[in-house]
Amino acid sequence: MQTTIKPVGRRLGGTRQLRAGGQGGRAGRKMAAVWLVRLAILGAVLGGWQFITTDPTWRLLIGRPTEVISLVRAWLVDSAFWLDVSITLAESATGYALGVAAAIGLIAIIIPFPVVGRFLSPFIAIVNSLPKIALAPVFIVWFGISFQSKIYFIAVAMFFVVFYGVYSGLKNIDRTLVDNLLVMGSSGLERVRDVYVPATAGWLISSLRISVAWALTAAVISEYIASNQGLGHRIALGQQSLDPNAVVAGIFMVALVSLTADRLLTLIDKRFRQWRLS
Amino acid sequence: MTTTVQGSRAGTDAIKLSGVKRSYPTAKGEFVAVQDVNLTVASGEFVSVVGPSGCGKSTLLGLLAGLAKPAAGTVETLGHPVRGVNTEVGFIFQRDALLPWRTAEQNVALPLRYHGMSKRDALREARAWLSRVKLDGFGERYPHQLSGGMRKRVAIAASLAYQPKIILMDEPFSALDVQTRTIMEDDLLVLWQEYRPSVVFITHDLEEAVGLSDRVLVMSASPGTIVGEFAIDLPRPRNLLELRYDERFTELSHEIWERLRTEVLRTNADNH
Numbered sequence: 001m002q003t004t005i006k007p008v009g010r011r012l013g014g015t016r017q018l019r020a021g022g023q024g025g026r027a028g029r030k031m032a033a034v035w036l037v038r039l040a041i042l043g044a045v046l047g048g049w050q051f052i053t054t055d056p057t058w059r060l061l062i063g064r065p066t067e068v069i070s071l072v073r074a075w076l077v078d079s080a081f082w083l084d085v086s087i088t089l090a091e092s093a094t095g096y097a098l099g100v101a102a103a104i105g106l107i108a109i110i111i112p113f114p115v116v117g118r119f120l121s122p123f124i125a126i127v128n129s130l131p132k133i134a135l136a137p138v139f140i141v142w143f144g145i146s147f148q149s150k151i152y153f154i155a156v157a158m159f160f161v162v163f164y165g166v167y168s169g170l171k172n173i174d175r176t177l178v179d180n181l182l183v184m185g186s187s188g189l190e191r192v193r194d195v196y197v198p199a200t201a202g203w204l205i206s207s208l209r210i211s212v213a214w215a216l217t218a219a220v221i222s223e224y225i226a227s228n229q230g231l232g233h234r235i236a237l238g239q240q241s242l243d244p245n246a247v248v249a250g251i252f253m254v255a256l257v258s259l260t261a262d263r264l265l266t267l268i269d270k271r272f273r274q275w276r277l278s
Numbered sequence: 279m280t281t282t283v284q285g286s287r288a289g290t291d292a293i294k295l296s297g298v299k300r301s302y303p304t305a306k307g308e309f310v311a312v313q314d315v316n317l318t319v320a321s322g323e324f325v326s327v328v329g330p331s332g333c334g335k336s337t338l339l340g341l342l343a344g345l346a347k348p349a350a351g352t353v354e355t356l357g358h359p360v361r362g363v364n365t366e367v368g369f370i371f372q373r374d375a376l377l378p379w380r381t382a383e384q385n386v387a388l389p390l391r392y393h394g395m396s397k398r399d400a401l402r403e404a405r406a407w408l409s410r411v412k413l414d415g416f417g418e419r420y421p422h423q424l425s426g427g428m429r430k431r432v433a434i435a436a437s438l439a440y441q442p443k444i445i446l447m448d449e450p451f452s453a454l455d456v457q458t459r460t461i462m463e464d465d466l467l468v469l470w471q472e473y474r475p476s477v478v479f480i481t482h483d484l485e486e487a488v489g490l491s492d493r494v495l496v497m498s499a500s501p502g503t504i505v506g507e508f509a510i511d512l513p514r515p516r517n518l519l520e521l522r523y524d525e526r527f528t529e530l531s532h533e534i535w536e537r538l539r540t541e542v543l544r545t546n547a548d549n550h
Binding site: 179181 | 343344345363364365367368369371373374375377378379388389392393422436440
């Protein structure tokens with residue numbers, strides 16, 4: 001959903017319309033036509049769905065749009081729903097922060113002492129090659145159906161994403177930047193402050209969108225597996241009570257949260273454009 | 279003629295290379311980048327080094343800046359040997375070396391801060407330097423908001439700001455279009471005349487070398503060594519925008535090209 005709608009919308013709606021300038025009428029009409037077709041597709045899908053589910057067998061399998069909508073509306077005014085949303089968000093944010101901190105901590109040891117990296121790299125690679133999702137049950141065994149089991153699971157998943165990203169980012173910093181500061185008489189600490197820290201921050205900012213999507217997914221999955229709170233738990237409940245409307249509504253809300261987070265982070269990304277190394 | 283090249287004013291050498299060799303180990307054995315390089319540059323002298331691509335011109339600057347160590351010979355700047363990174367020089371790189379996360383004025387202030395100036399003074403000084411390189415009002419822009427020529431101006435301001443007695447320039451204008459380039463060269467000469475650092479300017483553009491320099495050195499095809507020296511007796515101050523139509527300029531360019539051509543052809547013969 002995110003990936004298809006976003007670039008198309010931006011390309012047609014944003015830059016091209018602006019560039020058309022004087023002939024905005026024509027571009028505008030074209031845009032309107034595109035939106036009309038999109039709405040028609042959406043209408044056809046929802047309408048078809050609604051139509052099929054007049055049959056109760058189908059309704060039991062895939063839910064019904066009108067029922068999903070009324071369920072979502074009920075959720076939106078229910079404080080228990082917002083508690084679930086905030087728990088999922090809190091797990092994602094805490095897990096992300098923990099994973100980032102661990103990854104940066106390790107990198108701060110490995111870069112000045114490459115020998116440590118040489119000892120550890122095969123182990124890091126082995127753990128990284130495990131499918132992270134498969135680790136979720138391990139954390140549930142260790143920490144139970146708790147907030148901790150979620151954030152540690154997310155942290156582990158994030159650790160590898162951040163570790164490999166930042167590490168290769170720092171390794172590939174343009175040597176010229178460093179040489180330039182060397183000749184200018186900088187001290188080692190000054191180079192850390194002026195090159196390595198900003199380069200790491202830049203990488204974190206530019207990867208924030210992907211990372212947060214990852215963290216949210218990890219949160220929902222671990223809630224789905226075992227939990228008594230959160231959006232994933234809501235989906236699991238729907239599944240257990242054989243209520244397809246609740247499952248569909250739950251998935252829809254996860255997508256909406258993820259999309260909202262993504263849009264907000266795009267703003268941050270734009271604001272810190274100069275931090276990104278080409 | 280021996281390969282020893284003498285500065286115009288002996289006794290005040292800013293740079294002295296004797297018997298310098300630089301080599302790297304590679305899979306196919308030792309690769310010799312430069313060898314038998316003897317060179318002196320007087321203080322306040324503007325020297326250009328031209329040569330075919332890959333002849334080791336840039337290696338010389340790396341050695342002078344202490345970013346690389348010679349395999350043989352001695353490298354001296356301002357009367358003492360270079361040990362470790364040489365912070366007595368300013369280095370203007372071919373590639374952009376500005377910090378992308380710092381504004382133009384912060385980039386210029388950086389070396390001043392490293393040299394112990396307070397933040398406030400460094401920024402004030404940086405603004406003055408930006409104005410000297412004709413970038414008034416661009417101080418708060420980030421590098422990605424500046425054109426290639428403007429970024430080079432910021433880099434020049436940053437390198438001149440801490441007033442090193444030696445400036446090393448590695449094909450600084452090679453990425454710029456011809457018009458921008460000529461204007462940059464002209465402005466560079468004005469700044470140089472005012473502060474009079476010694477300059478070692480690496481270029482593959484012969485006319486650029488002749489236009490800017492007091493002396494032009496020709497390097498041989500790899501492994502590089504200095505095979506020719508030409509004094510440029512064009513009067514200063516020079517107007518580079520007009521110089522290309524000067525008879526003596528053409529004559530000198532032609533003379534140096536005669537020497538350079540052999541090396542360029544040799545490089546091409548080696549590569550094909």
